[in-house]
Amino acid sequence: MLDHAHTPHPLHPIRALRLGVCGPVGTGKSSLIAMLCRELAAELRMGVVTNDIYTDEDARFLRSAGVLDPERIRAVETGACPHTAIRDDITANLMAVEELEADFDPLDLVLIESGGDNLTATFSPALVDVQIFLIDVAGGGDVARKGGPGISRADLLVVNKTDLAPYVGVDRDQMVVDATQARAGGPVIALSRTDPASVAELVGWVLAQLKRHLDGDLIPLDPGPMAPHFHAEDGVTHAHEHSH
Template identity: 50%
Template sequence: MTSLRAARIGIGGPVGSGKTALVEQLIAAFADRGRSVSVITNDLVTEEDAERVRRSGLIDPARVRAVEAGGCPHTVIREDPSLNIAMADLLEAEFPDTEVLLLESGGDNLASTFSRDLVDYWMFVIDVAGGDDIPRKRGPGVVRCDLLVVNKIDLAPYVGADLETMLKEADDVRGGRPIVCTNARTGTGIDAVIDILDREILFV
């Protein structure tokens, strides 16, 4: 890493796309590679996602904090990310060994994006159960994110999704920027996500 500050990685996407499951897989994968991780979750008025991660047994619960948006999830990750920035600074001060800070957005629509004042790199998670037409809708989250994660690929045959077409259309709208297929429940594709993160932000 090129600075003492942790690499701040945003994870956004619609409700139910698998963001929290991805966070849990990334915690485990980074631990396997000897990297120290802390986590911030965002919810509207609860700490539900944070509590899930704390109970996972994958991370010291004290390293998981929650920000309550109190309204539109866009606000605290894009328009005014000051609450998240303050929480990130506090968490890194308390755990200065943190190398990777994962910031999970509250579940939102395809327009959700992260401020570059908040994160160094951000991923957007969609899932095949949400429909294989998602890339054609060209939501800013899908188009602008650094890494698009297409999750729940195991469900494609059961929901009538054409995964091959979905990936081709995603590649078309993203202009060749990275796309990774995952099953965050089983860990499929997680190593590919970690490899990209290592290459793009952790070893630059």
């Protein structure tokens, strides 16, 4: 249980931890956010901001799931490629987050969901304090080896829907090995909503980031776009950087 009487570091801003959830279409971003809300809403004061190009479909999904008070779930319609609203011009998202924090002050955690995008999509460190990137086994076992800033440099990589691996012909364990190698040992969680241990691991990671935030020890890092990516050649994975 979070100690709400915790005194933040004197130089640390008293506001919610802002956690970005990013990844390609269909990887399970909304479902992961719903899962975190179910697991943590009794313990933490939470809010959610979603991003869609022309609709509020993700927000409506979360509201219908009953995981939070509907007023705590706000939708941003980006009107363009989703990554522009979380990285290039974060104004709409930043306003939504700040309004949410003002309306429900105090909040412990705000989850910001990117619209579905590609492997290069990452959040601006001016918008989020920490970010999760999702890939899923249904996207293919080679996705982790393809790399990209989200895979290689997000604070956490989630390999999602691992229970589907036998049905889509993917070697789950090898995909996790590839993901870990692509991240140079950075944290990777193999997640399935049907596996309580993996859900507990994800929840534990989020709570650990919140503690770092409250202690003033969490410094947002820029994960891209300059990031190494990986190619599998003759069974060997090589890393290198490109200029953009």
